[in-house]
Amino acid sequence: MKVYGGNLFYIAFGKNEVSAEEKAFLKERGTLIYGETLDSFPAQIYDPMMESENGFAIDLMNQLAWEMDTTIEFQPVIWADSFTLLENGTVDMIQISYSEERAEKYYLSAPIYRSKGVVFLRDDGEEITKLQDLQGKTLAGIKADYALTVLKEHYPELKILEYDSIGECAEQLKAQNVDGIVADEQNIMYYAQGEKNVPGLLYSG
Numbered sequence: 001m002k003v004y005g006g007n008l009f010y011i012a013f014g015k016n017e018v019s020a021e022e023k024a025f026l027k028e029r030g031t032l033i034y035g036e037t038l039d040s041f042p043a044q045i046y047d048p049m050m051e052s053e054n055g056f057a058i059d060l061m062n063q064l065a066w067e068m069d070t071t072i073e074f075q076p077v078i079w080a081d082s083f084t085l086l087e088n089g090t091v092d093m094i095q096i097s098y099s100e101e102r103a104e105k106y107y108l109s110a111p112i113y114r115s116k117g118v119v120f121l122r123d124d125g126e127e128i129t130k131l132q133d134l135q136g137k138t139l140a141g142i143k144a145d146y147a148l149t150v151l152k153e154h155y156p157e158l159k160i161l162e163y164d165s166i167g168e169c170a171e172q173l174k175a176q177n178v179d180g181i182v183a184d185e186q187n188i189m190y191y192a193q194g195e196k197n198v199p200g201l202l203y204s205g
Contacts, residue, residue: 026070034061035077035091039165040187043095043113057095060112078164080143097146117147120188121180122173134158134180140169141182148182166191 026032036044036053044055053074065072075091082094086106096102098111119139121128128134135157141148143162151158161178163169169181170191181188 023069026068029070029092031071031073032065032093033075033091034072035082035085035094036074037079037082037095037165038076039167040079040095040184057112061093078143079145080162080164083144099146116185117150117182118185118188119180119182120173122176131155137179138177139180139182140172140178142166142169145182147184151182 036058038044038053040055040057043057044053058074061072061074072093077085077091077094082091082096085091086094095112096106096108097115098108102108119131119134121137126133131151132155134155138159138161139151140161140163141151143164148160148162151160160182161172163172166181166183166187169178169183172178173181
């Protein structure tokens with residue numbers, strides 16, 4: 001895969017080829033395990049019709065394995081467990097958003113795509129123009145999501161309930177147990193389009 005004049009290995013790690021030392025490491029390590037959260041559309045999602053994983057992150061990992069002449073296997077994980085599994089060696093790689101704290105602790109590749117955190121709310125006629133308007137609302141989000149960390153730090157008055165997946169958050173919104181969902185914009189739009197019986201609006205910020 002040639003991208004902007006370089007291969008995928010260059011895009012991810014800033015180099016055009018695997019060094020002899022890295023080749024030795026990969027040979028000794030054997031199969032690499034990629035921890036995937038299977039409801040993170042469009043990066044990765046499980047397709048029950050095809051009984052397989054799909055998404056551009058899956059395609060990128062397969063291409064990266066080819067370019068590094070190694071094997072990458074996929075292991076379904078719950079997002080909240082991802083860091084523990086990475087640290088104890090159960091998985092070798094996960095997909096995470098960048099933060100300075102994470103950069104100090106983990107080796108991060110170059111970004112593979114940009115995402116934006118948004119809040120998806122039921123449309124109850126109330127005007128929402130800024131995050132401060134969410135005061136008194138109950139929001140659902142995925143455990144360990146970086147967006148929740150930011151909201152808790154800057155808007156401690158918000159009530160936030162945490163769940164294992166965006167699907168669970170969507171069910172809570174559908175049941176009217178929460179007022180909205182905090183999630184990645186593309187991910188939440190995927191579920192919003194599938195839940196057309198839940199009228200809503202998007203506020204990004």
